[in-house]
Amino acid sequence: MPKPHQVQVIKDRETQLREQQEAESKRRTYRDVKEETRKKHKKAHFEASPTPEESTSDKISLPRKRYYRQRAHSNPFSDHRLEYPRSPDDMNWEKLFPGFYDEETKQMTSSVEIADVGCGYGGLLTKLAPEFPNSLILGMEIRVQVTQYVEDRIIALRNKHEDEDVNFQNIAVLRGNAMKFLPNFFRKGQLSKMFFCFPDPHFKQRKHKARIITNTLLSEYAYVLKEGGVVYTITDVEDLHNWMVKHLEEHPLFERLSKEWEEQDTCVSIMFNSTEEGQKVTRNKGSKWIACYRRLPNPEECV
Amino acid sequence: MKHPFQIVLVNKAGTHLFASVKNHLQVFRLSDGKVVGSWIDTVDMFTPLKKQQEEKIKVLQEQNKQTEESENNEIKNESAEPAEKKSKGNDSKPIKIPKIPVPGPGAPPIYNYIRSLALSEDEKHLMGTTDSDKAAIIFKVDLSSEGNCLTLIKRQVFQKRPCAVSSDQETLIVADKFGDVYSIGIDNEAPVDEKELSPILGHVSMLSDVLVATYNDKKFILTGDRDEHIRVSNYPKSYVIKNWLFGHHEFVSNLHIPEFDSSLLVSGGGDDYLCLWKWYDNQLLSKIELRDLLLPFLEEFHLPPERFLTDESQKEISIAKILTFVSKKSQKKYIVVLAENTKCLLTFELKADNTVTHKQTLTTDFPIIDICLISENSSIIAAVDRETSDSLLEFYTLGDEDVFEVQSHTDIIQTITSANECDVEKRREFYPLYYINTLRKRSEH
Ligand SMILES: C[S@@+](CC[C@H](N)C(=O)[O-])C[C@H]1O[C@@H](n2cnc3c(N)ncnc32)[C@H](O)[C@@H]1O
Numbered sequence: 001m002p003k004p005h006q007v008q009v010i011k012d013r014e015t016q017l018r019e020q021q022e023a024e025s026k027r028r029t030y031r032d033v034k035e036e037t038r039k040k041h042k043k044a045h046f047e048a049s050p051t052p053e054e055s056t057s058d059k060i061s062l063p064r065k066r067y068y069r070q071r072a073h074s075n076p077f078s079d080h081r082l083e084y085p086r087s088p089d090d091m092n093w094e095k096l097f098p099g100f101y102d103e104e105t106k107q108m109t110s111s112v113e114i115a116d117v118g119c120g121y122g123g124l125l126t127k128l129a130p131e132f133p134n135s136l137i138l139g140m141e142i143r144v145q146v147t148q149y150v151e152d153r154i155i156a157l158r159n160k161h162e163d164e165d166v167n168f169q170n171i172a173v174l175r176g177n178a179m180k181f182l183p184n185f186f187r188k189g190q191l192s193k194m195f196f197c198f199p200d201p202h203f204k205q206r207k208h209k210a211r212i213i214t215n216t217l218l219s220e221y222a223y224v225l226k227e228g229g230v231v232y233t234i235t236d237v238e239d240l241h242n243w244m245v246k247h248l249e250e251h252p253l254f255e256r257l258s259k260e261w262e263e264q265d266t267c268v269s270i271m272f273n274s275t276e277e278g279q280k281v282t283r284n285k286g287s288k289w290i291a292c293y294r295r296l297p298n299p300e301e302c303v
Numbered sequence: 304m305k306h307p308f309q310i311v312l313v314n315k316a317g318t319h320l321f322a323s324v325k326n327h328l329q330v331f332r333l334s335d336g337k338v339v340g341s342w343i344d345t346v347d348m349f350t351p352l353k354k355q356q357e358e359k360i361k362v363l364q365e366q367n368k369q370t371e372e373s374e375n376n377e378i379k380n381e382s383a384e385p386a387e388k389k390s391k392g393n394d395s396k397p398i399k400i401p402k403i404p405v406p407g408p409g410a411p412p413i414y415n416y417i418r419s420l421a422l423s424e425d426e427k428h429l430m431g432t433t434d435s436d437k438a439a440i441i442f443k444v445d446l447s448s449e450g451n452c453l454t455l456i457k458r459q460v461f462q463k464r465p466c467a468v469s470s471d472q473e474t475l476i477v478a479d480k481f482g483d484v485y486s487i488g489i490d491n492e493a494p495v496d497e498k499e500l501s502p503i504l505g506h507v508s509m510l511s512d513v514l515v516a517t518y519n520d521k522k523f524i525l526t527g528d529r530d531e532h533i534r535v536s537n538y539p540k541s542y543v544i545k546n547w548l549f550g551h552h553e554f555v556s557n558l559h560i561p562e563f564d565s566s567l568l569v570s571g572g573g574d575d576y577l578c579l580w581k582w583y584d585n586q587l588l589s590k591i592e593l594r595d596l597l598l599p600f601l602e603e604f605h606l607p608p609e610r611f612l613t614d615e616s617q618k619e620i621s622i623a624k625i626l627t628f629v630s631k632k633s634q635k636k637y638i639v640v641l642a643e644n645t646k647c648l649l650t651f652e653l654k655a656d657n658t659v660t661h662k663q664t665l666t667t668d669f670p671i672i673d674i675c676l677i678s679e680n681s682s683i684i685a686a687v688d689r690e691t692s693d694s695l696l697e698f699y700t701l702g703d704e705d706v707f708e709v710q711s712h713t714d715i716i717q718t719i720t721s722a723n724e725c726d727v728e729k730r731r732e733f734y735p736l737y738y739i740n741t742l743r744k745r746s747e748h
Contacts, residue, residue, distance in 0.1 A: 087549035179507045180530060183547045209481065216483065216505025219536075223544040252542060301521070302543040 030067040031145070034152045041155045060159040065121060065276075068149035084181045091185060097136055099169030112136040112186065115224075116195045117178045118212060120276055122150035124197055125173065126157065127274035130166040131266060135192075138185075139173040147175040179212060182220055189226040193267065196244070198277035201237045213244045215251060222253040225295040230257070233291045234271055236281040241289035254293040262292060306725035306733060307695050308686035310420045310673050317677030319446055320684060321429060323417040324725045325734055328431070330444075330452050336718030340444075340452035346436045347415050354436075414734050423470045428489050429453065430475050432465040439465055439477045441489055456491040462498065471515040471522065471538070478510035478526060484541070504541040506532060511572070511742060512558045517565055518583040525568065525582065527555030529742050533570055535582060550578040550587045554742040561627035561636070562678065567657075569638055571622030573743050577640065579659060588657045593620060593640065593649065596664060600645040604737070611745050621739040626676045626683075627653070630705045637662060637705065639683065644670050644737045648683070648699070650707065665699060665707045672736050683707065690730055695720040 037060055085091040093108050094101035100110045114132065116124050119139030128137050141147045150173040157168040176185070199212045208214075213233070221231060231254065233244050248254045262268045268290060273282055281288060305324075312321040319339070320331045326347075330340030415435040422429055422444075429442040441457040463481040470476060470489065477485045483502035487495075508528040515538065516523045522538040523545060531551035537543040553573030560582075561567050568582040575594040580587055597620055605618035624641040636653040648665040669687040676683050681701040689695060696716045699707040727733065 086552070087547075089549075177507075183532075184549075188546060214505070215542075216502055217507070219504060219542045219544055222542070252540070298543050299540055302537040302540050303521070303545055 027067045027069070030064075031148065034063055034067075034148070038148070038151055038155060060156045062156045062160075063149050063152035065149060068145040070143050070145040082175065082177055082181070084176055084184045086184065088183075088185060088187045088190075093136075096138070096172035096174065097169065099167070100136060110134065110136050111190060112138045113191060114138070114193045114195075115140060115178075115186070115191055116197070118142070118196065118199055119150065119173060120146060120198075122153055122171075122173060123275040123279070124195060124271060125150070125171040126153070126168070127270045128267070129168050129171045131270065133166065133170060135170060137171045139171070140176050140178045140185075141173060142175065142177050144175060147173055179217060182224055186224040188223055189229075191224050192226055192229045194221055194225060194229070194231050195267075195271060196231065196233045197271055197275045198235055198281070199233075199240070201235070201240045203239075208243075211240070211243065213247055215247050218247060218251045218254065222251070222295055227295055227297045229295040230267075231293045231295070232267060232271055233293075234278065234288055236277075236286040236288055238287070238289060241291065245291050248291065248293045253296050253298070255296050257292040257294055262290060265292070268292065304690050304692050304727060304729075305695060305720060305723045306727050307672055307688050307736065308723065309734070309736065310417065311675045311684055311686045311696070312420050312422060313675045313677050313684060314422060314426050314446075315678060317679040317682075320675075320719070321420060321422070322686070322719075322723075323420060323431070324723055326415045326417065326433075326435075327724055328417060328420075328453065329722065329724075330446075331719050331722070333715065336715040336722070338722045339446070339448075342442065342451075342453050342455060344415065344417070344433055344435065344440075346433065346438070346458075350436055416734055418465070419467050421468050421470065423489065424472060428456075428470070430468050430470060430489070432468060432477065434464060437461050437464045439468060439475060439487065441475060457487075457489075457494060459487050459494040460497050461485065461500070466510055467512045469513045469515045469524075476513055476515055476524065478513035480509050482506040482508050482510055482528065484510065484513060484524065484526060486539075503539075504534075504536050504544075506530075506534065508532065509742070511554065511556045514558050514560060516560055516568075516582065523583075525558055525560075527558050527570065527572070529554045529744070531555060531572075533558065533568075535585075546585045548578075548580055548582060548585065548587070550580070550590070554744070556739050556742060557622050557625045559625040559627065561653075563627070563629050563636060569625050569627065571625050571640065573619065573621055573740070575620055577622070577625065577638070579653075579657065589659055591638070591651060591659050593642065596649055596661060597642055597645065597647070600642070600647045602644075604644055605740075607743075607745070619740055619743065621743070623671075623739055624674050626674065628676055628678050628681050630681055630701060632701070632703075633705055635705060639674070639676065641671055641674050643739045644688075646670050648674065648685075648707070652705075663706050665709070667697065667709060668711070669697075671697075688736055691720070693717045693720050695723060 100108055102109050113135045114128065114137040116139040119125060119141050122139055125137055125139045139150060141150065154168060154171055154173065161167045196212060202208060202210045235241050272288065273279060308322045308324050310323040318333055320333055322329050326344035328342040329338055332339050418432045418434050420431040427444055429444050431440050433440060438458050438460045440455060443454045443456050445452050461479060463479040465477045465479050467478045468475060473489050474486045475489050483505040485500055486503050506526060506528045508530045510526055510528050512527040514525040516525055524536045524538045524541055526534045531553060533548040533555055535545040537545055551572055551574055555570055555572040557571045559569045566581055566583055568580040569577055571577040575592065577591040578587055579589045579591060601618035606612060607616050607619060621643040623643040626639040627637065629636050638651045638653055640649045646667045646669060650662040651659045652662045653659055669689045672686040672688050674683050674685045683699040685697045685699065687695060687697050694711060694716050696719060698710040700710060702708045
């Protein structure tokens with residue numbers, strides 16, 4: 001069918017460029033202001049650093065997404081110098097979860113148990129927070145500005161709900177490549193749930209190794225998951241769903257959870273529509289495929 | 304002059320030397336230097352390119368078939384397409400044969416050479432990898448043979464370039480540039496189509512070394528990568544990861560388990576130190592500092608490439624080889640270290656309480672390319688970077704007080720060097736001898 005005729009207003013290149021620059025500089029100024037606030041509050045530093053400043057009680061507004069836009073894809077293989085701890089022992093979790101740090105014993109009172117891998121704009125974190133008030137929940141995101149957005153969002157939420165029961169002290173985000181450095185953050189068997197919500201599909205055959213679920217990466221996820229822990233996956237791309245199911249099925253350390261289990265599980269219903277990507281799919285009336293897998297015990301002879 | 308030897312390897316008894324130069328592999332009897340085995344890789348860099356071309360043609364033929372079919376359908380559907388397109392009918396179109404791709408001027412050159420070599424535990428097989436066609440090669444070794452002691456029994460091509468090999472009796476373990484590890488049978492069965500192979504474990508980082516290790520009769524695979532990770536996986540159930548060994552800040556290039564104590568691991572790479580581990584217990588015993596000892600031997604070459612150079616740039620250390628031995632005379636244990644492109648070897652004594660002290664800095668006249676060790680008499684054979692036709696090896700023998708002494712002009716060295724078949728006119732024709740430091744991750748500033 002021939003396309004309907006389109007009338008396009010073509011701006012001259014200079015105007016276009018100028019407008020782009022103005023928009024970017026506006027976004028940058030916005031982010032700079034937010035960065036000041038962020039610095040005052042907390043910053044995830046991995047090696048020891050001075051104690052965090054006292055928090056201010058000024059009202060902090062929720063960040064606006066449009067100022068943090070970033071190119072959709074980041075190459076998980078590239079070795080841009082990311083900041084990450086040398087090992088789980090070197091991780092200063094108190095910077096991310098100051099509410100769970102005991103000043104007296106100098107110890108964390110809890111450790112991260114739930115991870116949202118490729119958390120995007122952080123919708124899932126904010127919905128999981130009230131559901132698991134005593135568990136620490138961490139979002140991992142590779143894109144800088146998207147991570148900053150989530151940081152600012154959490155700062156604002158903590159500020160706004162400071163005196164309430166649900167005070168968002170149990171959620172945090174950090175920038176990192178989950179495909180490369182997961183074992184630098186988490187110990188063996190530390191996690192009870194891992195979420196993979198609407199992962200990048202990487203359609204091209206050649207790019208399949210860039211997918212966040214592969215046979216070999218599943219072994220790393222199995223390592224950080226405790227026995228009985230659950231991998232949650234949801235996607236609107238059927239081909240990717242089949243791919244994830246195929247690899248999880250093939251992996252000897254995972255077992256599929258039934259439809260009945262999915263129906264009674266709170267996280268499945270939260271995951272279904274709380275992430276930004278998931279909401280976009282709903283608006284576009286797309287389908288969503290879910291698959292959840294339980295971490296099986298290691299074979300007896302393995303250590 | 305001759306092209307220097309690039310890899311040297313010796314059997315446990317110390318009777319035979321395996322050496323590679325470019326695409327040549329030779330086996331020398333060490334009693335008299337006689338060549339008892341040889342092999343030349345005839346798969347050149349055009350072989351894989353030709354294969355690529357054949358595959359492209361196949362794809363084109365397939366596409367051609369499909370478009371024809373859909374065009375035929377269109378005819379039935381009375382499309383409004385211009386008439387000349389329809390008229391093609393059923394006769395098949397000639398396919399444009401794509402040219403064999405020629406790498407552009409900026410493309411990194413592919414060298415036709417042997418990248419790694421290892422002997423199987425029982426020394427009945429020699430295994431290696433080639434860069435030209437990204438293959439693992441397996442030879443049967445028969446040192447009692449009157450003729451050529453090497454017989455190529457298998458050549459398994461991989462999708463990504465293999466970087467390191469290890470083995471476990473009947474199985475060859477291959478680690479590749481894409482971070483994946485494969486296992487293939489050491490046998491003379493036909494190789495498998497590389498697309499059918501699936502990895503037994505993987506990192507999302509280039510792998511630099513792999514070892515099969517044993518602890519209390521249980522087997523494990525140790526892998527080192529271009530980030531700073533060393534992973535210990537169960538084997539053969541390699542999908543169960545035992546743990547990571549955290550201690551390096553830069554890339555890992557060398558993993559070594561001493562024959563005298565298989566619970567230990569010495570690892571090295573782009574750091575100023577080696578790590579000594581109890582690998583099974585996930586315990587870092589000590590870091591062996593190298594910088595002060597190596598500093599007098601670091602040159603211009605060891606600075607970062609021009610575009611990463613800053614006022615603070617230090618000369619960089621990259622570990623080329625780690626070996627260990629027990630002195631027959633004193634029963635003391637030693638670690639030998641070679642840093643890339645240096646005119647020295649460092650030895651360290653490893654005490655019973657697992658502390659490590661510097662023993663000797665052996666200074667040499669020429670940069671050392673590779674070393675191997677004869678445990679029988681604790682002597683070292685080194686391939687040296689020289690422009691010569693008669694002394695491309697040096698022998699270092701262990702003298703009194705467990706100190707190495709250089710022997711550089713023996714008849715055997717001359718015999719072996721003159722049997723090296725790769726003649727070159729000048730140094731410029733050498734294949735790259737030093738590339739370990741290219742594993743270092745850089746960020747532009
Ligand atoms: C399509 S988005 C989905 C985001 C979010 N889960 C949601 O449902 O709204 C996928 C996200 O994964 C992130 N990502 C991709 N690879 C990653 C990696 N290796 N480590 C961490 N994040 C990654 C991307 O930057 C992107 O934000």
